[in-house]
Structures are given as C-alpha cells and as structure tokens.
Amino acid sequence: MKKDQAFYVPILCLIFLAGLIALRYLPPVTVFGYELKTIDMFSDVEKEPASDIIKIVPKVEPKVEIRCPKNKICFEDYSVDQNMFKTLFLSIDNLKSDTLGKVRIAFFGDSFIEGDVFCGDFRDLLQEKFGGMGVGWVPVTSEVSQFRQTIKEDFKNYTTFDAVHHPKEKVPYPPFGICTQPLPNNSATYYSTHFSPRTDKLPNFRILYQSKSPFSAKVISDGNSQNIQLKAGKNIQDHSILINKSKKVNLTFASDPNIFLYGFSFEDQSGVYVDNFSLRGNAGLSLLSSSSEMHKSLNRLQDYKLIILQYGVNAVSEKASDFAWYTRMMNKVITEMKASYPQAGILLISVGDRSKKINGAYKTLPTIKLMVEAQRAIAAENKIAFWNMYEAMGGESSMVDYVTANPPKANKDYTHINFLGGKEIGTLLFNSLLFEYEKAKSK
Numbered sequence: 001m002k003k004d005q006a007f008y009v010p011i012l013c014l015i016f017l018a019g020l021i022a023l024r025y026l027p028p029v030t031v032f033g034y035e036l037k038t039i040d041m042f043s044d045v046e047k048e049p050a051s052d053i054i055k056i057v058p059k060v061e062p063k064v065e066i067r068c069p070k071n072k073i074c075f076e077d078y079s080v081d082q083n084m085f086k087t088l089f090l091s092i093d094n095l096k097s098d099t100l101g102k103v104r105i106a107f108f109g110d111s112f113i114e115g116d117v118f119c120g121d122f123r124d125l126l127q128e129k130f131g132g133m134g135v136g137w138v139p140v141t142s143e144v145s146q147f148r149q150t151i152k153e154d155f156k157n158y159t160t161f162d163a164v165h166h167p168k169e170k171v172p173y174p175p176f177g178i179c180t181q182p183l184p185n186n187s188a189t190y191y192s193t194h195f196s197p198r199t200d201k202l203p204n205f206r207i208l209y210q211s212k213s214p215f216s217a218k219v220i221s222d223g224n225s226q227n228i229q230l231k232a233g234k235n236i237q238d239h240s241i242l243i244n245k246s247k248k249v250n251l252t253f254a255s256d257p258n259i260f261l262y263g264f265s266f267e268d269q270s271g272v273y274v275d276n277f278s279l280r281g282n283a284g285l286s287l288l289s290s291s292s293e294m295h296k297s298l299n300r301l302q303d304y305k306l307i308i309l310q311y312g313v314n315a316v317s318e319k320a321s322d323f324a325w326y327t328r329m330m331n332k333v334i335t336e337m338k339a340s341y342p343q344a345g346i347l348l349i350s351v352g353d354r355s356k357k358i359n360g361a362y363k364t365l366p367t368i369k370l371m372v373e374a375q376r377a378i379a380a381e382n383k384i385a386f387w388n389m390y391e392a393m394g395g396e397s398s399m400v401d402y403v404t405a406n407p408p409k410a411n412k413d414y415t416h417i418n419f420l421g422g423k424e425i426g427t428l429l430f431n432s433l434l435f436e437y438e439k440a441k442s443k
Helices: 010-023 086-094 110-118 119-130 292-300 326-340 367-384 389-393 398-404 417-440
Strands: 030-031 033-036 100-110 136-140 151-163 178-191 203-210 217-222 224-230 233-241 246-252 259-266 269-277 306-308 345-349 356-358 361-364 385-387
Touching: 010 110, 010 136, 010 269, 030 306, 086 100, 086 345, 086 417, 100 110, 100 119, 110 119, 110 269, 119 269, 119 417, 203 224, 217 306, 246 259, 292 326, 306 326, 326 367, 345 367, 361 367, 361 398, 367 385, 367 389, 389 398
Parallel strands: 100 269, 100 306, 136 269, 306 345, 345 385
Antiparallel strands: 030 033, 136 259, 151 178, 178 246, 178 259, 203 233, 203 259, 217 224, 217 246, 356 361
C-alpha cells in the first residue's frame, strides 16, 4: 500500500465505528410485520434501571368511587365536596343568557403543549360546543411561531426573557414567565389560519403589559391603521383593540426600557377561551418566579374559572429515585394558585409516557410511573382534581405506539407528541370534561 493511501485507513475505521455507534439511535425497523432487532454496541453493558432503587409512592384512591365508562379516562376529584368544576360549569351554563360572557381556562404547561399542540384541539372543541372565537393568549415572540397551526406570526426587534432560561434577569415576570421589551423598529404581525372555522379570522384583542409611563403603539389590521395610547400602570395592565375580524394585524410599539409587554389575547365577545401558557423546560417552578401581586393582577383581568397544570417531564430522569423535592415544590405552587385564583377549580394533569432505548428496544422510563403516582398524591394532598394522561395515552410503552403509528402521532425523541397525537389527547381531555359536565347537570 502506498504511503498516501495508508493515511486514510484509520480515518475510514473511525467513520465505520461512528456509523456503528449511530445505529443505536435509529428507530426500530419493521419488515413484513417483523421488527428487526436494533444494532446497539453498548446493549450488553448498559443496565436497565433497577426497580429496587425506586422509592414507590403509595397509590392514592379517591374517597368516592368513580363510575367511569369504559374507554374513558375520568377525572379523579379529591376536593372536599368532590365538586372541583362547579364554578366552571356554572359559568358555562350562564353563557346561554349572557351574550357578553366569557369563560376562561388557564393552561400552564411545558413543551408538551408548545405550539398549541394538544391545547389547540381542546380549545376548539370547547368553542365548537359552547361558543367562542380566537386563540386567547399569545406571546409577543415565539420560537414556534411558524410551527403553530392556530395562529401564525412574524416578528422582529424585540428582546424576550423567560423565567426558565433567564431566572436572574431583573424583569417583572408574569405568572406565565415570558416578558418582552420592544427595541427600535420593532414589528409583530399575526395571521389567521384555516385550523378551524374559529381561527380563520382574527377577532378583537387586548394588549397585556406593564409600563412606568404612558406609551404609544400603532395597529394596522387588513390595511386599516389606528394609533393608540396606553396608560402607565404596575403589575399587569390591559388595553382593548377593536379590529372587526381581520385576516392580518400588525403592531409596532414605542421603544422604551420601562415597557414590558406580556402578550396579546385574541377573543370574541363571548364564549370559552383557553390560554396556552407553555414554557419550554418548565417543571412548574417558574410559577413561583412571579410575585403574588402579579398572579392576582392576572386573575383580576382574566377571572379564570379553571386552572390546568401540566408538568412533570422536565422533572423525570433515569436516575431519579424519588420525587419528594418535586412534591414539596408543587405543593408551594398549588398553594399560590389557590390563594391567587380563589374562584377557580384546579386540575393537575399527569406526565404522559416517555420512552428510552434500553437493551436495544424503546421502553417506558420506569420513573414515569413513579412520577404519575407522585402527581396523583399531590392532587390528593392539595384536594384538587387529577387526570391521568399517561393512562389516557395507553400506559406502558404507549409513546412507542405513538411514534410507530402510521401516520406517527409523536416525534422520534420519544418524549413529545405531534399535532396528530395532540388532537387525540386533546379530544380525550375534552371528552373527560364533557362527561363531568353532563354528570353534574344530571344531579
């Protein structure tokens, strides 16, 4: 072999070795109905997490027997009177006589609901059944603005902070943990979509903000321009804008370091509105980054009838042996929510399934089931309602079924659902809520 050719031998060996290592990350391949075993160089030395290191959380049972139809995941209501949704259902019934009434639901969560995956269908089914038009709250800037299907957005020249990735920034974080400041020559444009008949036009909207001094903004909706003045105010303020159902709306703001924008709420005159407060990487702790005054000012503006908490996947790891720290943190979160939103019911949604390749095959992380039981125990201890999303997805290895479905219902990270999976789970949650509503009406 020539000297210059010998030079390439170790390089080719390294490329071949890298290829073999990469094979362990490929999804399972099925040929004529038979699943081929994944090539994994490390499967013989990689140990499955031992179950004896996991501290088992005793399963909590509701005090009252839950009569739940087959193929439905019912709420577990741990409230004192087993009537956690009474304010929500009474307000929904009042929509029939109150043509200007609005029923709002705050849906706090992590990347599992990012881009209106899951929430979009849940909201749309509620609006189809009880009325409403518009997606509720949207941030000024978003990493998934083009990925989202219920509303589209372009933006430029803003600085955005969030309580998970910028916890030390001295900015007045709202409860949903996202705060934006306008820079010179800023612009944000929102577009309606054909996701459903309730998103094909943009309804009126409100600007949520805080500022030490009055400031100006310009709004252009389908070519109609209006200049507005916003008052100074502490905590969270709002200003209503009428645009008469448009396809497109553009906003520009004066640039001032004392202006903090908290987003916009697109909403019609009446109906049900679900605010999707997703924050990537959030385990729920960011809800404590905002002051009690900010929580109460949000409730003063929105008057939520139901608070939904969807967290857990960012607190789960292979090495976790118990979730006592998570329980303590969530107990504080729920105490704050009860104090700040006293009229609202609270629903805790469990973590969904999450899988990882172990010994050559994708399986549910053992700690997922531990987290589900920890979350059920948190709901029971705090006397709120609980919905088992892990069970709704199908339980053990259901994420594998979601990923390998044709078409797929989840991404190949075996952690996040896609829009098809979101539609399925959002519909299941809606059906569970509707079952509870009809059961309450029959009493």
